[in-house]
Amino acid sequence: MIATGLLALMIGATFAVLLSSIAELRAMEHRAEQSENVLVATNRLERLVVDLETGQRGFLLTGSAEFLQPWQQARAAFPQQASALEDLVAGSTEQHARAVRLTQAGTSYLHDYSEPLIAAAQRNRAAVNVLAATEEDQRRVTAMRTQFDQLLAAESQLAAVRQDSVDGVARRAIIAAAAGLTGSILLVALFTWYLNSRILRPVRRTAAMAGRLAAGDLSARVPGRGVGEIGVLQRSFNTMAAAVEQGRRELAGSRVRIVAAADRARRRIERDLHDGTQQRLVSLALQLRAGEAAVPAEHPEVRAQLADAARELTTALDELRELSRGIHPAILTEGGLGPALKSLARRSTVPAEVAVEVPGRLPEPVEVCAYYVVSEALANTAKHADASTVWIDARVADGRLHLSVRDDGRGGAAAAVADDRGGAAADRGSGLTGLADRVEALNGTISVASPAGAGTTLLVDLPVQPGA
Template sequence: MHPLASRTRKSGGNRGVVRRLIVASSLLVLPIGTAFAILLHSVVDLRTIHQLAQQSEEVRTVANQAEQQVLNFETDLHSYALTRQPRYVKRWQNSVAAFPKEADKLKSLTAKSPGQLARAEWIQNMCTAYIKDYSTSLANAAGHDRSVRERSVPSGEDDRRFQVILDGFHDLVATEQTMAKEREAHAATPTDQAVAATIAGLTGSVVTTIGVAGYVIRAIVDPVRRTAAMADQLANGDLTARTPETAVGEIGLLERSFNRMADSLEQGHAELSTSRSRILAATDQARRSIERDLHDGTQQRLVALLLELQVAENTVPAGQRELRASISRAAESLKGVLDDLHELSRGIHPAVLTRGGLAPALRALARRSPVPVELDVDVPRRLPEPIEVAAYYVVSEALTNTAKHAHASCVHVRARTGPGVLCLSVHDDGVGGAAMGSGSGLVGLTDRVRALGGTLALHSPEGAGTTLRARLPSAVTGQGSVHHRTVTR
């Protein structure tokens, strides 16, 4: 088994990618949530400050209205003192009736500010006392004598008292303005907090997003890409392709499963190749045995019979011409049978390959080819028998197909050995258009070559000839090499 597939991760195996993505998403939500919380708090503060500002504006408005009522008191008093007209008493009475409502509204607006509430109550009490001191005399002024009217006119002490009330209004309004300015200054703090929270939230979100994206690429995308690349190599025939088991969780499980699958495919392929090699070896051994039995048994007996016929022909008297001719015809027929049997045994398993090796066997094929063959062979003296047999049949099948279908004028056969490999090439200048699956011969050659761990490729464009290339592993058993270059016609 491949070492990568048998290795078990010591840590992180129980930490799934889903859990890590949940944690990463939580980290992404954290800065955003914090920023929104600060923004919400700042919005609430700003809204409170805005409400207080509105309330402060109302306090100043109501205070001004109440102050105007008090000023009306003063104006009506002085007007009455100058003109002694009862209509000013009527206006006084209207102002007195309206003042309590304004005072109550002022206290209601300043209820949340103890200092301002105290000022509002003080103003109300002072105004109430002021009204009480003059309301009775002014109410009866129109029907009394001169001395009563003179007593209803405010004195200098009353003017100072009235000025104290106005100063109270001014203090309340000034304090409210000061408080409004302070609130306005404080409003910058939540605004700055909102801006800072927005910047921090965006920055944190960007940084966290980049981090999460980097983790996803490193922990998921990259391992999946590596596994996909290894899957492509595996599909293209590279059974040694494995992916490093560096990921965790579900992705790590995918990598380990892929490697186990690749191990199983490699082992199955190796067993299949071994089985096919055994089958080919057994087949070749059976073919050699049949060829040997035909050569040593049937052929020898037919040769002996031919010799006997020739002896019998020579012993026939000169007068028996018909008998002599009949024996001669039988001998010629027997020679034809021997030739056919020789060709048959050579097709089953060429004896020249067993006796002399690949180079003599290829020369024999070139001599028998009906198409002129240029032979260029540079191989060791002997190669392993399965390699020689496969190479022989590759060239034999290529020459046969060329003679039958290519309409070629010449065939170039080349055989070379390299470091651990035997390279074969058969090229003709025929019509091309051949296909690997068009005949059972090439399919059988492909199976034979692959069973030995080699490759077979066909290149045959229309009108540009056909090239058949084979690469076979070679384990040279002999020493030295022999180079043959011949042209056979």
């Protein structure tokens, strides 16, 4: 009887522990699903902020009303999405405080900055300082993204703690099952198998995929065959990952479209200047020269005035050509990258040597990007490097354009990029930052090596074939 009682007590205790463990696992699954919902809501809110930024920037750069549609949609959806995020994290004081700060920052960005800026640009876009607005926009959005990262990191840490709790509960359940009587071994083994295969393994797999997703692997997915809440969790995770991946693709696509729109605008302005204003100025100069030649010799003062006017007009025409070349060089459109880089080298105030191994023409966005990289690099060298020579090398290999600009100056450009305190260093850093945005929009890479006293080397790698 005592043995029977002990056996019954042991079996009852074993099953009590197992039932308690199952209840805890169910609760932890619910909290894990809650964390996934928080991550999804946070990413959706961040995507709305990105839509506000890209729509605003596109409208300021191009003046095209089509960029206002995603901006308006994001503005309309932001309050509801922010409120949803605050509701999701209401159970955590710290997370709720972070969500409130995010909502306040986003609301301030929208009402105190973005809406007045868009309204001003709609009234008179020429009166808006696009460069200053872009820098201020980047500063504000970067600050908000930092807050997004903090909230996501805190939620991921909470999820990790909950996963540790899940593992602890699982270990306790297995130990309790192993301590059961010999007669209950089969039952305990079957239940452990069910627990491991239907709950623990999917949760661990989902946690592993969440780690990969957080590390930047946007292709991470889990099988959606789980039962009950596990299946819901898996499908929610896959939906979230797909949304994040789609958002990343859309962001990359919007960057490409913005850069392409800006380049088309530059090219159109250059063409209008060349075919319109420059031609009229040339015709007017010729008329002045003809009028000068037709003035009788007894009126030398009239001839001198016409000669002065013709010279001033010729100077203005030269300045207009230089301005037109800076907007979008005609030689790049007509001759390609090689002649354009050689033209930059000839006009450089620092002696420049050019080596180009580019067979034929490259895609227009690649040529334009490479041209402005070299142009900015030469300008930085002339302003800051105190160099005696610049070496420009451009070659195509393995479906990619490899571009380097190297000087023998005093270096320190890498520090200038990180310096945001103003002055020449900040100007230099903002120029390189703009180049990085243009290069990354084409799926390229850019790096700067600039040890103090050892010159500066700018390396750019751009794909010249689709999918390269």
